Amino acid sequence: MRISALEEYGIRCLLALAENGVRGQASIAEIAEREGISVPYASKLLAILRKAGLVAAVRGRSGGFSISREPKDINLLEVITALGGPLMDEEHCQKYSGQLEECIHTGDCSVMNVLGGLAGYISDYLASNTLEDIMSGNVLNQAKQVNMNEKPAESSPRVDRNLTVLNKRIG
Amino acid sequence: MRISALEEYGIRCLLALAENGVRGQASIAEIAEREGISVPYASKLLAILRKAGLVAAVRGRSGGFSISREPKDINLLEVITALGGPLMDEEHCQKYSGQLEECIHTGDCSVMNVLGGLAGYISDYLASNTLEDIMSGNVLNQAKQVNMNEKPAESSPRVDRNLTVLNKRIG
């Protein structure tokens, strides 16, 4: 489970454009140099971002790329999804249930419960951070779990529990 | 950003052994059949889990694998780390700062702030869920953010904020 190269560089390139503002413009060559990646790779990256509607391109001699929305209106979930697809798609079970016809953990699938929960958890984090947050250093730091109740007794393993997570913006 | 195949199947195989209990034993062939994967692939998978100390192997005619600790004492962070490495290692910046000598976003790196925060966030989730939690369907569901304060004014972008995240165990 890792951040892919495309995701990492995509965020960086988008931030570079975001700092230029919606009106500003930068060429592929400029972005590539600034981020230290090759021009062809930057081309590929920016094409993906353009098709996702995150940046706008102008061709021709005085062309270039600009960010298509204000940084505060672009969150990381949209960016990551554009660059690396969803964290967990519909085909996940079909793909990872092995070679059996139907998922062996059919019905109440415990693995899906925890991995689906993880995906939702991550999505929440990503959706909560905009490009503007990142630029201003105002991002969600990792959750610090306090008031973590002890595990429920074995005799009643399905008791619902609440636990408060204290998040703090770092700056 | 995805769950890798090794991680997915590794969790499943480990769960299969966990359901057998610390005393129980299962052969590669049995596990492979149960999970619908090939015997060679299950071999590779279980070898990784053994080297990580998560399962114990007994050779010979009446050999097989067993889980080396109680399910309540094995959390997902350990499993995921064993199967797919850490979410973000020390070389991350070196690897993804492009071809420049030093990271272009040196010092106060905004990208690292948000991605490091994400990694910590995910680690917290994984560390909070044990194999026993998964087996009993007692896993953390995705965070549902309530009391989300509005963004700070542009004039004071670095104001710290707290936001309460309500997590709920599903069952």
Add this chain to the structure above:
DNA sequence: AAAAATGTTTACAAAATAGTAAAGTATTTG
């Protein structure tokens, strides 16, 4: 209109991951 600058597309090469195959080592059973 020609040339230069710039984005677009397609194809290809390299590296990492996923999955398979086979030969080897250890233990039990008769």
Add this chain to the structure above:
DNA sequence: CAAATACTTTACTATTTTGTAAACATTTTT
């Protein structure tokens, strides 16, 4: 001790991801 069973290791193939290259299309400038 010999054969059967089961884990171990190494090597290999296939697929996906990463990154590069080159030809193409569009706009501006002269």
